């Protein structure tokens with residue numbers, strides 16, 4: 001290996017560095033698992049909180065536009081500041097918005113969350129054998145709704161003022177006492193982008209796509225989602241699906257829930273905003289661990305950003321800063337890197353780079369299967385699984401040794 005020539009890249013990856021424990025892991029992952037083997041090319045953006053603050057968050061925008069330009073990005077978890085963080089970072093001039101929100105808005109992307117499976121972590125649903133990827137629509141509905149509480153008898157109306165001067169009016173309900181009201185919306189453009197990201201990702205990952213909503217009750221709202229998905233499928237994606245032997249279907253959400261539970265996994269489940277919020281947490285929990293969950297943001301044009309689904313693991317960072325060794329699980333962050341390198345390899349026709357990504361993932365999982373694990377996994381493992389809990393660096397060294405043997 002020492003004499004092996006490092007794997008070449010042609011186009012750089014967009015590298016978005018982050019905060020706290022995941023930033024520490026980021027450095028070790030590069031040093032131990034990537035730089036010794038790959039002649040790494042990245043365009044580096046430091047999205048740590050203080051650098052976002054120093055640049056008035058410009059760095060987040062620059063990183064997102066770089067992703068748009070270069071096509072593939074890898075992102076470290078970042079702090080979304082709240083009031084409490086002001087005590088720790090008094091120099092903050094603003095409570096900067098979530099970088100993920102900013103990047104998602106610029107790329108107009110959809111986040112796909114998928115678990116990484118291990119034989120000694122049994123999903124709560126015993127028949128699940130493959131990952132279930134949840135795609136949540138990230139715009140509108142109840143998240144951009146207005147609501148109202150009224151106390152007296154009366155009538156509510158819904159009025160739309162068209163820019164042309166045309167008005168549409170609808171009686172909502174006449175009530176005889178106190179009531180609560182809600183008006184929500186979505187846009188055709190956003191629904192269409194969502195559907196395109198879903199079809200694109202299904203093609204990229206060679207998985208079937210399911211979409212579910214409640215069109216039997218929501219005869220215009222949810223029906224519109226269903227129609228847009230079907231239109232996009234028929235006009236743009238059906239030929240590719242047929243060629244790859246993939247299936248797209250729409251089904252009522254009640255039916256989808258039953259089918260998901262009875263399934264073996266191995267598909268993408270697209271959901272409206274609220275359904276996706278709830279179902280993604282349920283699926284993640286049923287698969288076992290947030291530390292084993294990856295997240296991929298895909299734009300309708302196919303720009304892809306890879307990250308771990310978890311946050312910056314603050315509590316571990318505080319211990320690390322005091323000089324303690326922590327047993328933080330680096331797997332989801334490593335898989336963000338391998339996902340990005342594999343994608344770069346596919347786009348630039350560099351089979352050695354894609355093969356390296358496979359070897360990296362295999363080496364990391366084999367190390368765990370052989371019993372060298374982080375504390376969170378030991379706690380979740382099936383009874384009888386013989387393992388040794390190690391700190392993050394020891395784990396990464398063991399994975400690097402295995403990777404070296406593979407290359």
Ligand code: NAP
Nearest residue numbers: 077078079080291309310311312313314315328329330376
């Ligand atoms: P978190 O960082 O995901 O951590 C929550 C807890 O989950 C940890 O304390 C730890 O439990 C466990 N955990 C998560 N990842 C782990 C890993 N890799 N290995 C071992 N254990 C892991 O969530 P949070 O504490 O709510 O948020 C911390 C910061 O992250 C916040 O500032 C938030 O804004 C940010 N955040 C960023 C993103 C993102 O950039 N995508 C996403 C979510 C949150 P134990 O302490 O019990 O070991």
Ligand code: MG
Nearest residue numbers: 276277278281
């Ligand atoms: Mg949720």
